[in-house]
Amino acid sequence: MNNYELQVENFMLYCSSRNLSQKTLKSYEQSLRLFGLYLSDVFQITDVEKVKSVHIRKYIQYLRERGKYTVSRNVMANDINFPQNRTDFSKPISDSTIANYVRNIKVFFNYLYDIEKEIKQNPVSSIENIKPLRKQKTLLEEDELIKVLRQCDTTTFYGYRNWVIIRLLLDTGMRISECLSLVPEVLDFKNKSILIQNPKNNKQRYVYFSHRMSSDLKRWLLYRDRYSNSDYLFPTIRGTQLEVRNFEKTLREIGKRVNVSIHPHQLRNNFAKYYLLHGGDWATLSRILGHSSVEVTQKAYLDFADKEVGEKYQRHSPLNNLKL
Template identity: 60%
Template sequence: MNDFEFHLDQFMLHCDAKNLSRKTLKSYEQTLRLFQFFLENECKVTEIKDVKSWHIKKYISHLRDRGKYTVTANENTKVYNHPDKRIDLGREISDTTIANYLRNIKVFFNYLFQSGDISENPVKGIPVIKPKRKQKELLDPMEIKRLLSAMDVTKFHEYRLWLGVRLILDTGCRVGELLELKPQDLDLKYNAMLVRNPKNNKQRYVYFSKRMSNDLKRWLKYRDRFSDSEYLFPTIRGTKQNVSNFEKTLKNIGDSVGISVTPHQLRNNFAKYYLLNGGDMASLSRILGHSSIDVTMKAYLDFTDDQIRQKYQRHSPLDNLKL
């Protein structure tokens, strides 16, 4: 075990002790092992104290040049990940991904500096990368109807997807939160449900419509004929659904009717329709589980000019005051 490896292991133990989510831990380890691979093979650096700011800047430049899935932190993962078969192999790595890599590297070296393991912090003075946000398309009502109509609700897995899509559109929950739901999380009397966020281990209540309440009652009766699983939307075997499988199935259904759609886009559409229909930013922020209204505004205020026009016409002071 070389010096970098030792400090990386210590950092991962520190993160594990903080009870960070498995997804966050995986992101840190994957990022830092790829950076370690670069330092050893491109810069011949194995000692933490020898890492300088220019190494990190060179790595960022390297990421922009090398393309997706051309390097792996663990050769053993190729057996089941098959990066050589991915259709996006070699494509340009997005600024969002590079920004995430840099953020993880900054967290690592800030930890080492604060704990006294290094006397100079190589990430000091390296600016964060602020990727330009892509405006997420707002699906119109006819597109949503077409998407839902493409699902065969006589089949267990498509009925499950149909209801999952409707629930995200009605509550704005994340797909990871959706798949964590259990029947006892539902309060059908008050049309509320307890949502657990596996990313930060926090929970909150969100609310659903009367129409969704009826949908859920029907689903519970249907589901109980097929499964006694602890999960509200289980696999046919009763286990918890995998997020990537949900995303893949949704994508395939969307592609079949010419609609490009992701679970996060549905969450984004919930937020926009909530605001377009007169909802306020403060309550939206709580429903979405954001840490502040600023987070909500940054994430969801990318309306098109036409959407702003429609919202204005609905809330025009002159029209509503009838002057």
């Protein structure tokens, strides 16, 4: 194990001690291992003290030029996953992905400089964060949502389960990972609320469901209890926790059948936009979504299309609502 690898290992132990989510840990390790491979192959650098800002800038340029999945930190994994068979193999890496790589590298070297004092000069001090252009989030039309829901075969356990999940995501704005980890005990039908344990920051918050969703959930619980003794609210047929990637795949396939591009996070986005379009306020929305501040929420959901702005205007126009 060389010096760079040793420092990455130490950094990962530090991150684990801070109870960061598995998703964050995986992102850090993947980014840093790939950067380490680049440093070793291109510059023969295996010591963190020898890394300079020019190496990081060269790496950013390299990321923009190379394609997706053309480099792996685990060669054996390529023989199992066959990345060359992916439809997006060798396509350009998105600015969002590159921004994430750079952000992770900066966290690592800031750790080495500020906390561990392992390096005398910080190579990331002059590296600016990459700010990718935000893609406008698509607002699904009512008829599109109806088409998707009608594709769920509610005569089957998994079809009925998926139908309820889709409606719950749209009604509450919770993350799919939060939804699939729910247990019945967190449902409060009296206050129509659900207690969420946020895996991203280990904080708790409440999301709320409608009267119609309350009926849906009560019927689902009766159905579920007849066919499963699982601890989870939305288990697999075997009673285990439904994995996010499996539900994502199922939802994409449902959408393809009716020519609707849809994924779980899009339902969270649509909840937020419909909430605002129907008169909801930013502060309440921010709390429901579990964002750290109202500013974070506004940055995420200010990208309304002209059509959406026009429709909201018609609902709130002074002349339409005042008897003048």
